[in-house]
Amino acid sequence: MPSKLCDYEILYLIGSGSYGKCLKVRRKSDSKILVWKDMDYGSMTEPEKQQLVSEVNLLRELKHKYIVRYHDRIIDRSKSRLYLIMEYCAGGDLASLITKCRKDRSFLDEETILKIFSQLLLALQACHGQRRRNGNQGKVLHRDLKPANVFLDENNDVKLGDFGLARVLHHDTSFAKTFVGTPYYMSPEQMNKVQYNDKSDIWSLGCLIYELCALVPPFTAPNQKLLAVKIKEGQFRRIPSKYSNDLQECIASMLNLTSTLRPSLEDIMGSLMLRKYVKEYS
Numbered sequence: 535m536p537s538k539l540c541d542y543e544i545l546y547l548i549g550s551g552s553y554g555k556c557l558k559v560r561r562k563s564d565s566k567i568l569v570w571k572d573m574d575y576g577s578m579t580e581p582e583k584q585q586l587v588s589e590v591n592l593l594r595e596l597k598h599k600y601i602v603r604y605h606d607r608i609i610d611r612s613k614s615r616l617y618l619i620m621e622y623c624a625g626g627d628l629a630s631l632i633t634k635c636r637k638d639r640s641f642l643d644e645e646t647i648l649k650i651f652s653q654l655l656l657a658l659q660a661c662h663g664q665r666r667r668n669g670n671q672g673k674v675l676h677r678d679l680k681p682a683n684v685f686l687d688e689n690n691d692v693k694l695g696d697f698g699l700a701r702v703l704h705h706d707t708s709f710a711k712t713f714v715g716t717p718y719y720m721s722p723e724q725m726n727k728v729q730y731n732d733k734s735d736i737w738s739l740g741c742l743i744y745e746l747c748a749l750v751p752p753f754t755a756p757n758q759k760l761l762a763v764k765i766k767e768g769q770f771r772r773i774p775s776k777y778s779n780d781l782q783e784c785i786a787s788m789l790n791l792t793s794t795l796r797p798s799l800e801d802i803m804g805s806l807m808l809r810k811y812v813k814e815y816s
């Protein structure tokens with residue numbers, strides 16, 4: 535039986551992003567704490583609404599301990615709004631964690647980074663292993679890996695969220711409108727408008743792990759034009775010296791300008807540096 539908005543008690547706003555607003559809610563039937571994300575689909579074309587439906591159906595199928603769990607959806611046609619009822623992640627998002635580390639001038643321990651790294655690899659492996667239905671063959675690619683889309687639960691375990699909804703909700707595939715904010719993690723192939731592929735997720739993951747280490751993205755610029763130049767040049771500073779050469783070399787391999795030369799998820803998971811973490815968190 536689909537739930538209704540009145541089945542939930544709104545507690546407070548916990549975040550808003552390119553997709554809409556995130557509210558912490560309590561389910562009245564069992565007092566379970568959840569989150570609802572409300573999204574306005576009013577200005578979408580029919581094909582985009584179909585795409586949104588397929589993305590939500592995909593979310594329903596993605597059941598994995600390191601992926602934000604989808605619970606339900608509520609459609610309010612009178613307001614053209616879609617409400618996704620999702621798992622509550624008490625630790626918030628990695629963007630807030632990075633901001634706090636910068637403010638406190640404190641770097642994360644390598645152990646913490648490798649835990650997050652290995653859990654994200656396991657989450658992405660589950661996505662890439664998930665096959666799209668309805669004729670859309672091919673892997674489920676995240677397409678929007680960034681610190682604001684990675685959450686932590688009460689045990690500081692990773693919860694990967696938001697699969698392509700940001701892309702759908704911007705219902706404009708042009709570069710300028712596809713991304714809200716500066717696309718720091720955009721891969722060279724995306725800059726060159728070449729087909730997004732699984733190695734593009736590897737690039738974005740490399741950028742994310744780099745930023746967890748350095749507390750800044752590997753490529754920064756005052757505007758998107760100069761950022762594109764920086765990304766295509768592919769030059770970036772070493773992560774802080776407190777981090778191992780193994781971690782530096784792994785990130786550098788993920789930021790290879792040639793997507794086919796980047797390691798696969800399995801290559802990274804099988805590396806000497808990560809294999810014990812992957813085993814522990816599998």
Ligand SMILES: CNC(=O)c1c(C)[nH]c(/C=C2\C(=O)Nc3ccc(Cl)cc32)c1C
Pocket residue numbers: 548549556569571602620621622623624625626627630685695696
């Ligand atoms: C300041 N906000 C937070 O600390 C925070 C907390 C405690 N949780 C969240 C966000 C989510 C959360 O807790 N569950 C979610 C499921 C999907 C999406 Cl896209 C976001 C969330 C946030 C942004």
